[in-house]
Amino acid sequence: MTLKTRLIPCLDVKDGRVVKGVQFVDLVDAGDPVAAAIAYDTAGADELCFLDITASHEGRDTIFDVVARTAEHCFMPVTVGGGVRSIEDIRKLLLSGADKVAINSAAVSDPDFIARAADKFGNQCIVVSVDAKQRLSQAPGGDNRSEWEIFTHGGRNPTGLDAVEFAAHMVERGAGELLVTSMDRDGTKSGFDIKLIRAITDTVNVPVVASGGVGTLDHLVEGVREGHASAVLAASIFHFGTFTIPQAKQHLHDHGIAVRMDRAAP
Amino acid sequence: MSQVAIIDYGSGNLRSAAKAFERQAAMLDHPPEIIVTADPDIVRRADRIVLPGVGAFADCRAGLHNVTGMVEVLRTRVLDQAVPFLGICVGMQLLASEGREKTVTAGLGWIPGAVVPLASTDPALKIPHMGWNTLQIVQPHPLLAGVPDGETGLHAYFVHSYHLQTESADTLIAATKYGGTVTAAVGRDNIFGTQFHPEKSQALGLTLISNFLGWAP
Numbered sequence: 018m019t020l021k022t023r024l025i026p027c028l029d030v031k032d033g034r035v036v037k038g039v040q041f042v043d044l045v046d047a048g049d050p051v052a053a054a055i056a057y058d059t060a061g062a063d064e065l066c067f068l069d070i071t072a073s074h075e076g077r078d079t080i081f082d083v084v085a086r087t088a089e090h091c092f093m094p095v096t097v098g099g100g101v102r103s104i105e106d107i108r109k110l111l112l113s114g115a116d117k118v119a120i121n122s123a124a125v126s127d128p129d130f131i132a133r134a135a136d137k138f139g140n141q142c143i144v145v146s147v148d149a150k151q152r153l154s155q156a157p158g159g160d161n162r163s164e165w166e167i168f169t170h171g172g173r174n175p176t177g178l179d180a181v182e183f184a185a186h187m188v189e190r191g192a193g194e195l196l197v198t199s200m201d202r203d204g205t206k207s208g209f210d211i212k213l214i215r216a217i218t219d220t221v222n223v224p225v226v227a228s229g230g231v232g233t234l235d236h237l238v239e240g241v242r243e244g245h246a247s248a249v250l251a252a253s254i255f256h257f258g259t260f261t262i263p264q265a266k267q268h269l270h271d272h273g274i275a276v277r278m279d280r281a282a283p
Numbered sequence: 284m285s286q287v288a289i290i291d292y293g294s295g296n297l298r299s300a301a302k303a304f305e306r307q308a309a310m311l312d313h314p315p316e317i318i319v320t321a322d323p324d325i326v327r328r329a330d331r332i333v334l335p336g337v338g339a340f341a342d343c344r345a346g347l348h349n350v351t352g353m354v355e356v357l358r359t360r361v362l363d364q365a366v367p368f369l370g371i372c373v374g375m376q377l378l379a380s381e382g383r384e385k386t387v388t389a390g391l392g393w394i395p396g397a398v399v400p401l402a403s404t405d406p407a408l409k410i411p412h413m414g415w416n417t418l419q420i421v422q423p424h425p426l427l428a429g430v431p432d433g434e435t436g437l438h439a440y441f442v443h444s445y446h447l448q449t450e451s452a453d454t455l456i457a458a459t460k461y462g463g464t465v466t467a468a469v470g471r472d473n474i475f476g477t478q479f480h481p482e483k484s485q486a487l488g489l490t491l492i493s494n495f496l497g498w499a500p
Contacts, residue, residue, distance in 0.1 A: 018434065020441075021415045058485075063415055072335040088299045092306075094440060094483050114298045116442075116483065139338035141411055141442045193411055193442075224409045247409055275417040277438045279486050 021277045022241050023063040023248035024265055025226060026255045029122055031070050033079030033157075035256075051086045057255070058091040060262035063090065063277060066119070066196075066250060069099030070171070081113045085269055088114025098146055098196070107134055111142065119196050121146035122169040125176050125183075135191025144226075145192040148172060148179035149213055150200045165213050172200035181216050188221045195221060196250070199229040206232025206253070214244030226250050234260060234268040241274050284314040288329035292321060292346045292353065294336045294373065303482035304333070307492045313457055315496065322350065323352040331495065332357070332366055336373030340382030340445065343373045344390065354391070362393070364475045367498045369426075375469065375476030379447045394469050394476065395450035401443075402463050411444045412425070412461045416479075417470070418487075424456045426475050426494045427468070430487055432457070437466065437487040439479035446478055473500040 029036040034048045054065055065087070069080040077100060084097055096121030097110050107118050123130050124145050135143045149165040150172065163181035184195055197217050199210035207230055214227045224247035227240035231251035240249040254260050266276045287304060291297055297319050334357075335344045348354060360366045367396040379390040380399040390398070393418060401412055404495050413436055415438040420427050431437055441459070446466045449455045456475070457468035468477045475495070481488035 018419060020412065020461055021438065023414050085298065089302050091330045092299065092303050092483060092488060094442075112298070116299075140444070141337065141413070166379050194413065222406075222410055224411070224413050247414065279437050 019275045020206075021063070021275050022246075022264065022269060023226075024237070024269070024276065025064045025066050025248055026057045026262065027066040027068055027228070027250050027252045028256075029068050029070055029252065030077040030080060030083060030099075030185075032073075033071075033083055036070065050083050051090070051162065054087045054095075055090050057262060058093055061266060061278065062093065062262050063092045064096065065094045065250070066098065068119075071100070073094065081109055084110060084113040084115050096144060096196075098144070104137060106132060107138060107199060107265045111138060115142075117142045117144050117194065118195070119144040124187060124192075125167060125169050125178065128186060131187055131190040131192055136140075138158040140191050140193035143192050144194045144196050145184075145187040145193050147180060147184050147187070147197045147217065148200055149197065149210075150175075152211075163216055165216075168200055172203070178191050180213065181220055184217045185220050188223050192223060194224045196226045196228055197246075202230025203228075204253070205230050208232065208238045209234040209244055211239055211243045214240060214246055218245040222249065234265055236271060237265055238272045238274065241269070242272070285313070285330040286325070286328065286415060287315050287317050287331040287333065288345075289317065289318050289319045289333045289335065290321070290323065290326060290353065290374075292343075292350050294338055294343050294346050297335060300333070300335050300371070300461045300482040303489060303492055304496070307489055308496055310493065311496060313322060321350055321353075323356040325349065326353065326356050327360065329360070330366065330368075331498075332360060333369045333371065333495075334374035334377065335371045336375075338373060340373060340384040340390075341386060341388040342375055343377060343383065344388050347377065357391075361474060367495065367500055368474050369495050370474075370476035371482070372478060372480055375478055376445065376447050378469065378474065380450070382445070383396075384445050390484050392453050393474055394447065394471065396448050396454070396469075398445050398447050400445055401461065401465060405462055408462045411442055412465065413442045415439070416441055416459045416461065418457045418459055420457045421452075421455050424468070424475070425498055425500075426491055427457060427471070428494055429490050437475075437490075438484070439481075439487050441465075441479045442481040443478055447476075
């Protein structure tokens, strides 16, 4: 018996609709996140991630409805990230049916928020999004800083924080999992930033989800083999129908990585 | 109409648990009503009882005790009247004699044993044990009927850093491996508990829930 490497499709949701569109053969409404979630569930995804990129405050409530409707049909773990800023935000998402919440900007501006959230809801449901970019030049702060800096607000705002130190700090505060995204690689299809992923997986003792840059199935293998990630996340290769979940799992399996290949629910 | 009570004592999200039970109940000739409740009187009348739970052992224990009369009703129905009972995750851990998470806290004591940290000999092993793992069924049990185990078996979804180490081998029903041996399911008589989340475990979990709804211990 072996804990399996998780394969996690991610859906970007804005005002209750999937942003990039999802190409499934028999999906009637490609913009409906719940329909996409059900399709991923049926295809054997191990977990699902919703990233809410809704800008307006009014539009934010739509994600609760999306999560609630997903929970009625999908009996798999669901993580929701984007705009999670308060204990009340977390409570509402969990009550809607989310299993985990991913926190980014609020973790940077108030690290103690992670401690309060983990105390309240348990470490198992608190994921910290580590959004990192390679430094342009060696920043002041000495030789023991890593090559990466933490960014917030979808990669727009630099924070000056060292990515590996930040990751370790968040685990100390109570994060039960880290979602590590290379903002340099995100959307490029050129593969994970393996050095970044590895620097963090070698430092922390919680599971790490590798994210940002997947364009081929070999990239998924690299994330596990070289990055030592516990889970690999991808968006566009699945949305645009380049590869299916079963193809990705078969590829991981063919490369000696233990994955779950159960039949669908009765 | 018979009733299944899912106890709501402020520990986490019960929507997916309720939906999973409703889905499997609807497949029966006489579907039971699934009720999420914090009312001991409803639990007193229920034909089956489910105790979920996420978070820390001591918090869950305190939450359960804060519902006036709930623990007493549970004792009467489960221990005296032998109503089928299913504990999930920390709801299963609460069956132990005590929990040793942060501090030592007394449990319900229905399954003698202690809730202890996952012991790992491998420092590279990540904690929590989070994700999908297969089971080793140690003793055949009606709730695991139709669940293939071993390396090629179905997977269950786990997310935990502690597990229930049973005092007696008789109450260990299923195990899994993560570093060392990890308790996956415990039981005796009309009492059953899973460390994994049946409501998140797709085929395996839904099979177990159907088995529970038809269980006549």
